[in-house]
Amino acid sequence: MSKKTILVVDDEQDLLDLIEYNLRKEGFDVLKAENGEEGIEVAKNFKPDLMLLDIMMPKMDGLQVVDAIRKEDSLKQMAIIFLTARSDEKTEVDGLNKGGDDYITKPISTTKLISRIKAVLRRYDESTVSDNKISVHDLVIDRGRYIVQRGNEEFQLPRKEFELVFFLANRKGIVLDRQTLINQIWGDNIFVVDRTVDVHVRKIREKLGDHYIETVKGVGYRFKE
Amino acid sequence: MSKKTILVVDDEQDLLDLIEYNLRKEGFDVLKAENGEEGIEVAKNFKPDLMLLDIMMPKMDGLQVVDAIRKEDSLKQMAIIFLTARSDEKTEVDGLNKGGDDYITKPISTTKLISRIKAVLRRYDESTVSDNKISVHDLVIDRGRYIVQRGNEEFQLPRKEFELVFFLANRKGIVLDRQTLINQIWGDNIFVVDRTVDVHVRKIREKLGDHYIETVKGVGYRFKE
DNA sequence: AAGTATTTTTAAAAAACTTCGAAGACTATT
DNA sequence: AATAGTCTTCGAAGTTTTTTAAAAATACTT
Numbered sequence: 001m002s003k004k005t006i007l008v009v010d011d012e013q014d015l016l017d018l019i020e021y022n023l024r025k026e027g028f029d030v031l032k033a034e035n036g037e038e039g040i041e042v043a044k045n046f047k048p049d050l051m052l053l054d055i056m057m058p059k060m061d062g063l064q065v066v067d068a069i070r071k072e073d074s075l076k077q078m079a080i081i082f083l084t085a086r087s088d089e090k091t092e093v094d095g096l097n098k099g100g101d102d103y104i105t106k107p108i109s110t111t112k113l114i115s116r117i118k119a120v121l122r123r124y125d126e127s128t129v130s131d132n133k134i135s136v137h138d139l140v141i142d143r144g145r146y147i148v149q150r151g152n153e154e155f156q157l158p159r160k161e162f163e164l165v166f167f168l169a170n171r172k173g174i175v176l177d178r179q180t181l182i183n184q185i186w187g188d189n190i191f192v193v194d195r196t197v198d199v200h201v202r203k204i205r206e207k208l209g210d211h212y213i214e215t216v217k218g219v220g221y222r223f224k225e
Numbered sequence: 226m227s228k229k230t231i232l233v234v235d236d237e238q239d240l241l242d243l244i245e246y247n248l249r250k251e252g253f254d255v256l257k258a259e260n261g262e263e264g265i266e267v268a269k270n271f272k273p274d275l276m277l278l279d280i281m282m283p284k285m286d287g288l289q290v291v292d293a294i295r296k297e298d299s300l301k302q303m304a305i306i307f308l309t310a311r312s313d314e315k316t317e318v319d320g321l322n323k324g325g326d327d328y329i330t331k332p333i334s335t336t337k338l339i340s341r342i343k344a345v346l347r348r349y350d351e352s353t354v355s356d357n358k359i360s361v362h363d364l365v366i367d368r369g370r371y372i373v374q375r376g377n378e379e380f381q382l383p384r385k386e387f388e389l390v391f392f393l394a395n396r397k398g399i400v401l402d403r404q405t406l407i408n409q410i411w412g413d414n415i416f417v418v419d420r421t422v423d424v425h426v427r428k429i430r431e432k433l434g435d436h437y438i439e440t441v442k443g444v445g446y447r448f449k450e
Numbered sequence: 451a452a453g454t455a456t457t458t459t460t461a462a463a464a465a466a467c468t469t470c471g472a473a474g475a476c477t478a479t480t
Numbered sequence: 481a482a483t484a485g486t487c488t489t490c491g492a493a494g495t496t497t498t499t500t501a502a503a504a505a506t507a508c509t510t
Contacts, residue, residue: 076336144399145450146441158497159443196499198457217456217507383486421488423468442467442496451510458505465498476487 003187004121005029007048009039009065010083011057015108019052022110023117029188036060040068043075046184047170050079050121074170079120083108136169136223137212148208160185161204164197168213168223177220197221229346230254232273234264234290235308236282240333244277247335248342261285265293268300275304275346304345308333361394361448362437373433380432385410389425393438393448402445422446 006028008019013034020030031046033039037060043051051069055062062082069075083104104116132143140149143166148155157165163185168176178194186192201213201221214222231253233244238259245255256271258264262285268276276294280287287307294300308329329341357368365374371387373380382390388410393401403419411417426438426446439447 070336077340080334145447146400146444156441160498192498193500195457195501199459199499202458215457385487417487418489420468420490424470424488427469440468454507454509456505456507458503460503461501463498463500465496467494467496469494470492472490474487474489477485478483479485480481480483 003027003029004050005031005046005048005184006050006052006117007031007033007039007042007046008052009033009036009057009062010052010054011035012054019108019113022114026114028117029183036062036065036068039065043069043078044072045171045174045176047074048078050081050117052081052083052117054083056084081116081120132166134166134169136172139169139208139212141166141169150208155207157204157207161200161207164200165204165208165212165223168221172223173225175216175219175222181220228252228254229275230256230271230273231275231277231342232256232258232264232267232271233277234258234261234282234287235277235279236260237279244333244338247339251339253342261287261290261293264290268294268303269297272299273303275306275342277306277308277342279308281309306341306345359391359394361397364394364433364437366391366394375433382429382432386425386429386432389422390429390433390437390448393446397448398450400441400445400447406445 006023008016008023008030009032010016010019011034016032016034020032023030031042031048033042036057039051039053042048053062053065066080069078069080081104104113134141138150141162142149143162146156146162148157148162148165164181167181167185178197181197182190182192182194201215205213212224214224216222231248233241233248233255234257235241235244236259241257241259245257248255256267256273258267261282264276264278267273278287278290291305294303294305306329329338359366363375366387367374368387368391371381371384373382373387373390389406392406392410403422406422407415407417407419426440430438437449439449441447
């Protein structure tokens, strides 16, 4: 199973760093955001597997963030774990209907955090097995079968190419720069030259046709809206 | 598939109503009970397909309820999902050993609840239907006799090879990575080198021909659609 | 229109992955 | 305890994919 990405949203910079450090040590990819709005933005762009969300934040609080997220079709199936300042009855009840999968009270125990995260992700995997399939334009990109279909045609793309279209297609319309693509598909600590992305894009276009992936000069690539 | 009936057992009236509302919206029939004894009673009388069971309840707790139910022959095959106050490792283990199919932590996410219920019911249906014999393409794979037939030909595959084709054939089209195959066929905590899978695939291809199992480089194997 | 920056192509090297052949370990049966 | 059939591991050999590097093409700027 591939590397999971976790988005941590909290207004305390220190805590953010601490959590990041510990999650990375466990082999997760980590994204950070310091407030609700930013969190939503990052979530939309990167589709993390799980979001660790502080409930108490200035401006937009955690529950509002959840509301916003559950409205997004593409984010509906992301797991969410709340961070609460204290196990406060009221908060708990509020969260009940809001769509969190679990909650953890501060101060945070690292061990607890990790095991809770793993538990949620594990449960998630089981119920989401066949959910990695997306239709865009005239294509069906099916990660279960590792196949791209167009009508009766079937394309068997090699792994990196496949992951690349799949990733782009899941974020159609938005431009992703090369480094982002590398971080997401190759992994954060892998070093590859960014021309590599170009070559893969080219191969995809060769096979699927060049009207799916658009290049935005000076920035990166984008799946056609 | 006919309409499924779900029995919800919880001592909080509010939660009971909330859950009922959401389940009905999803097209389930819903039964309710406010304590363990009542739950057992209703279960016996109505034979629901699935029981949503709070672990923490006054008088008779959830685990006792399960004990009682698993004794009843007529209820043995009902699915059970636990509701727990918090994801507490110990409860988790206890509960799953006791014969629950899944558990959900409060606060409850409606979306999650629904998808979890569907997943469990799906699994149930699958395991009840056609368990031991499957026809794919020109093959009949019969687990009762450990034999694969093609026309008049009969192949007697050794156990591991057999389990492997059988497993793949039951999921035809979808790509399974080696680790998954190992976990499923060899067992979760058994350690075998993943080349082992390759060798078994090769043996199968030697005997049955190589047009059944396809290799997806970098990912795993897949039974041909 | 020339010059600069960026992307696309191409080709070849490097890395990753699968297959194959063979041998040793293990099991069950006689 | 010997035999036959299975299962697992290992190390090439053979493929395919991935990456790099460099030339050609394209877009952008002044």
